[in-house]
Amino acid sequence: MSFGDGKRVLVTGAASGLGAALVAAFRSRGDDVLATDRVAGDGIDLVLDITSEPDWAAAVEAVRERWGGLDVLINNAGVAGGGRVDLCTLDEWQWITDVNLFGAVRGTRAFVPLLKEQGSGHLVNVASLAGLVHPAGMASYNATKAAVVAFTETCGHELASYGIRASVVCPSYFRTNLVASMRGSDEAVGRLVAGLVERSKVSAEDIAAAVLAGMDAGEDVIVPDEAARQAYFLKWADRSAYDAVMRDQAAKLRAGAES
Structure with missing residues (x-):
């Protein structure tokens, strides 16, 4: 299925980063996009806080009024967080879970009745490589993204018969401002993540282009960049080597925190 023929698309977290890049990529192919974010701003068509069920209900009504249906729902909005298991607080766990996991759950639950009515649609949930491989110091983030992977697969099985x-x-x-949203008591993890984002040579536009290509190719799991593909391949091809890499990273995190 090609998504360059006037599809109706809703994107969350569209004010910047990957969300903004996805909006631009879809529009460049002739799709009609409703760009949403939790605060109003330039380029935002609808205010949508993904932690608010009333906001999601309003988004469904806005889509019905504007288009009468929806072809693609992109659950992109999310936050960064993390911390070693004894340093990441339960409040931090609850915050990141409410946004990263339940944001996607709320959006999917809000729109599935409409998609079932029309007998078609495509749900696209933005998780992370952290949903497939699980580095030290990121348990809360890893857990939410792994849950999004599992949730999406389940939805794919459950909803296939409805088209x-x-x-x-x-x-x-990849280069984005996601780190600006990062919370956490473990400052060493924050420094580590910020450095990895800064050093990345991959842009949000690169990821957006790969997402559209993956959708066109019918991929259920879109691993959009080479570094992610290599890490995922290593995990299932050579688990002992993968574990060694992850534990070396954990050792470096400890050394950095203690220095």
Whole structure:
């Protein structure tokens, strides 16, 4: 299925980063996009806080009034967080879970009745490579993104008979302002993540282009960049080597925190 023929698309977290890049990529192919974010701003068509069920209900009504239906729902909005298991607080766990996991759950639950009515649609949930491989110091983030991967696969099985597809996107680190939203008591993890994002040569536009290509190719799990593909391949091809890499990273995190 090609998504360059006037599809109706809703994107969350569209004010910047990958969300803004996705909006631009879809529009460049002739799709009609409703760009949403939790605060109003330039380029935002609808205010949508993904932690608010009333906001999601209003988004469904806005889509019905504007288009009468929806072809693609992109659950992109999310936040960064993390911390070693004894340093990441339960409040931090609850915050990141409410946004990263339940944001996608709320959006999917809000729109599935409409998609079932029309007998078509494509759910696209933006997770992370952290949903497939699980580095030290990121348990809360890893857990939410792994849950999004599992949730998306489940939706794909459950909704296939209604003509609805589901894909999950799992990029590695790329240049974005996601780190600005990061919370956490473990400052060493924050420094580590910020450095990885800064050093990445991959842009949000690169990831957006790969997402559209993956959707066109019918991929259920879209791993959009080479670093992510290599890490995922290593995990299932050579688990002992993968474990060694992850534990070396954990050792470096400890050394950095203690220095």
